[in-house]
Amino acid sequence: MTDLLLKYFREKEQKVQSEKVYNTQCPFCSMQCKIQLVEQTVVTRKKYSAQGLDNPTTQGRVCIKGLNAHHHAVHKDRITYPMAKGEDGQFHRISWDKALHLIKENFTEIQREDGMDALSVYGGGSLTNESAYLLGKFARIGLQTKYIDYNGRFCMSSAASAGAKVFGIDRGLTNTLSEIPESEVIILAGTNIADCQPTIMPYFEEAKANGAYIIAIDPRETGTTKMADLHLKVKPGKDAALSNGILKVLIEENLIDESFIDERTNGFDEVQEHVASFSLEEISQSTGVAEAEIQKAAMKFGKAATGTIFTARGVEQQTDGHMAVRNFLNILLVTGKIGKPNCGYGAITGQANGQGGREHGQKSDQLPGYRSIENPDHRQYIAEVWGVKDTDIPGKGVSAYEMMEKVHQGEITGMFLMASNPIVSNPNATLVKNGLKKLKYLVAVDMFISETAELADLILPPTSYLENEGTLTNMEGRVMHREGQRRIPGEAKHDWKILCEVARVMGKEEYFTYETVEDIFNELRVASRGGMADYYGMTYERIKEKEGILWPCPDTTHEGTSRLFEERFHHADGRAAMMPVSNEPSIQKEEPSEEFPVYLTTGRVMAHYLTGVQTRKTSALNARFFESFIEIHPSTARKYEIEDNSLVKITSKRGEIVVRSKWSTDIREDTVFVPFHWAESQNVNNLIPRELDPQCRMPGFKTSAVKVQPFTAVI
Template sequence: MQSGYLQEKRQPPNRKIVYNSQCPFCSVQCKMQLIERKHGQETSYDVVGIENPTSKGRLCVKGLNAHQHAFHPDRLTQPLAKVNGKWLPISWDEALKQIAENVQAIQQEDGHDAMAVYGSASITNEEAYLLGKFARVALKTRHIDYNGRLCMSAAASAATTAFGIDRGLTNSLEDVLFAECLMLVGTNLAECQPTLMPYIEQAKKNGAFLIVVDPRETATAQLADLHIKLKPGTDAALANGLLKCILEGGYEDAAFIQKRVEGFAEVKAHIAKLKLENIAEQTGVSGDVITKAAETFAKARTGMIFTARGVEQQTNGSMAVRNFLNVLIATGKLGKHSCGFAAVTGQSNGQGAREHGQKADQLPGYRSIENEEHRAHIAAIWGISPEQLPRKGVSAFEMMKKADKGEITGMFLMCSNPVVSHPQADFVKNALKKLKFLVAVDLFVSETAQLADLILPSTSYLEDEGTMTNVEGRVTLREASMPPYGEARHDWQIICNIAAVLGKGTDFSYSCAEDIFTELRMASKGGIADYYGITYERLRKEKGIFWPCPSLEHPGTPLLFTDCFYRPNKKALMTVVPNDAPVPKEKPSRDYPLYLTTGRVLAHYLTGVQTRNSASLMARNFESFVEMHPETAKKHGIADRTLIKLTTKQGSMIVRCHFTETIREDTVFVPFHWSGKQNVNRIITGNLDPDCRMPAFKVSAVRAEPLVVHEQMEGVLGT
């Protein structure tokens, strides 16, 4: 493919070159073309969507401007080493030599587990698979986890427990069009996955009743037939209220429950003890509204429940999702068209990246690292004995705690920015500073890469070919024909290069991404996430294939659970869920009278490393802000568009206030795409969900107050 590019380059001026790829941002993975036009010495770019089964050729503002960061002058073009506090360019050979010397020294002195690997949900399936293999075979460490822990772990844990399988959608997006009722819980598709909104809009035109559960009246909630504006952190209690109305009204699907469900009796007995008026008081939602939502969803012949970060990023996020799955199971809305669960994946490969070995407790194919049969299968593929495979490690945030304690002394960080993305971000920054050696792989010198001893330049979505798995569970092939930028290398090449200097080159001798995928297919064979029947050739012809796909003749599986669930007894499991979390959530008090919740805005993505390097996107939102109800602001003496101080038990930040009547009066909202003093994650609690180790980003108690003049100046200068 590169030779074709060079041939085009030799053509006369005023020619155009077309590159096919996929958007690097959200989990829809919209297909696109970048069209490069040469006009003499001038170069211009156009971006157009490509027809595909998921986004139908649509693109959002982020996808239309993604190329701006790929061509940004600050993009890394060669390895950088920190010498006396300054970055100096070095050769790849010298960079690899430094890595080998430091890794070997750390592991000789502190043990194999002293080296940690921190991965990403934005890399390809091949690279996610290879990173897990690299940690366990080349480094022989148990310490690997990834940034997807911060966004998908609650839904993954809940679905695995209830169904025995975790896939973004249990059916296809086409089913959304004909569902009679849709319930969106803690998901703002309009800003986070905007190219999916036409599915919701068309469903409404077809007669669907839309219920949106969110403390804010988001762009998504504005389309709702019923907006449930609950108190932050009370989602599990709300689901119990829905269940109570469903069961007391006799709206459950008794035949489905008797044949295909276990745990119903226990849940029914638990629900009978609860009082709807208590749930109404706890959630801030009237009993009439809860009843209407429950009856509407239960009476509909078909329906789907969507969940995302709003419900998941809590200390009981996993259990809250399980309770909404209880609603789905009780009403029998699984295993048939236009019925199912949709865990709306956030990052571009949030689904695939969690299936093949980046998680602390997981092996490829969604196998468990503690299961002896699973260990034996993967060990055979990797040419080692099961005893040589490390056991499970700890979650992403817990790795930071181990770094702080000196138990982890070296880290290989790939395409992630934990200094901005983690709760208690200042603590994370200080923990990483304690490492003896930190290597970062990235497109830019991110806030975390600034702390590294060595930065390695990676290729972008236009340059790095590989498969990804989208929000539906559809495996797609990202074509990428643009030559690497400067001396940048693909993530999989960097992994192989490092493995080679560590003496493991024969275990990582791949010539292209397709070679890795061939091994991944074998590794996943027979697992829950079975990719064995998927090939690059099939992906090009079929435009994507749903897993599981166990053979080359298998068409893929768009609709799950038609006959059975994936648990040992083939039944779905209902679980008793308390109204309150086992790990207490912060609640408003005299000193911290408001709820603080966080989220995204349309123009930015995650920690903003890419979108803040796009001029068009940065122009839309160049600074962070806090949304606050005017009545709330009046109580606290705050004026619109002024800088204010937000303070939690973890610290404080300075941010500009935006008045809006679309948010609860007891709640404020801050997006998390900015760094430094505008990084809201600096002041977020470090409490974790005990089931999935998800940080509680969505519920903190906060105080808001105006700044005096000298504080305003200090904030402006320090931002």
């Protein structure tokens, strides 16, 4: 009888067992690794396994976050139907019709009472190109407001603005990743790729095997600096001064390419005069880097036949991030290491679609194709694509944090939030939270009740990366197609469909009549045509066939552009623009004082992504880092009577947080490090100043002054 029962259950299990395979790509960092996810169903239980798929960028590699990315998409806490906050302060399920009615009613009333610009739109750098494009159109045509910006402002704005000013164009990498292994000297400035973009590491490891000399610039020792031949352990916020020191040595030792400078650049004489005005000793004292190390870095880079420079948040998330990046680009230009094989610049993009997200209209000052919203010709072109008058397109708004200030001041009274968690990601986070509480109506499009969504009046459920088809642009500038094969759960909708439906109830349906996501991409192609970021020559078919195409791609016979600036830069005269960069920023940064004696810098850990809303839903990732921490040098810890693995109160002029200590000799004695993936009492952005870079409006996440002390619980 037992054997018969076993046979029966085996046959039943085989009948109900099924397997589904989803080809997708990781929703986290800008490498956008291709992934195959296998979903096995046995009776009612589902099991998942993931592996990398071969592709031109990562060649089948995938990191721990990518292998576990699906967990948040299938998590039990995921929102799958609209929810409105009731009088009891709790969220209750409602229909889509009711949700859309509430938006129409409240948004219409806000604009009637407070003006069209009282509404704002806040986006995210993980949206597809199609959704990012549509969000910009939705704000300006669907809601007729000038106030739109996104969390990518806190990621790439310094590098983006610097590249546009120096080269006339901003693409993450001027060359492809495949050229890295053949570069003789590589400078990694403010980037910890070992933790943040681990699947890029093999390119640098191959370069090392080929004899490359790697220079890392970082206040901390990391997995990235351990790979380097020379580690310049700079004081936080002193990157512009350090790059001036390198420039000074290059010029004074005549390690420059005079013919390149004469034929392809402007501004060298002013740079040369500027670096002659200070001594290398001054630079050393300011940066904390020995003169001999600065000289060694410059000599190695200057004498090499080929070289590349990569920057990331350590350099860019400063109130002089724009100018600091410009100075690293000055180094490339004076040595002529740009527009040539195995030479160039790379801005290590942070978010999945940080590159594409800033190209097509989410930024307050941009229209699709990287066009300027203040340029009359650009406005006219986009108006024709959209079928409106150029006067119907609102003017320039303000940056992401500045929108939050306007919320706090009562100038913005309604917000449509998509794919972002600004309470955790903004500087001066307490002010942001208090401001959002004042809104008359907040709509959040989110898969989870994040710290920000918790304050919303209405939450709308979007699809995840497994269900939402579209294109994304990786750190190279390679436009890739992501399939959305998984069945949509519950009543969730694609974010682009949500935008179309809200536009419909706001009376703008005629401008949002898309049947498929490919329809949106085809309009985006036309909107970008002739712009800085030209996608016109790409189609879904071509992108799939070629496994991605690098922009600019101006027509359907074009293969895409692997290497920029081989013959000319993108300014009208074809030349790159150099300019002197001050050792001290125009916006004064916080320096340690008697009251706040330690530098604070922030960053990521490998297991988590951005504000942690998604990765903290994954037990395999959360187990690695289930709480925040402060990395502190043992001598500094002893000075302030802080034991290892103990609770520490960190205080700045803005507020305080409590995290656990982690002793480490990998960090400077005058500096502490705290990751930014946690909220509430562990949210390090509660400590960050509000001052912004005057060029790109980037906050100074990487430099603030704090006090550290043992935490004593009050009973």
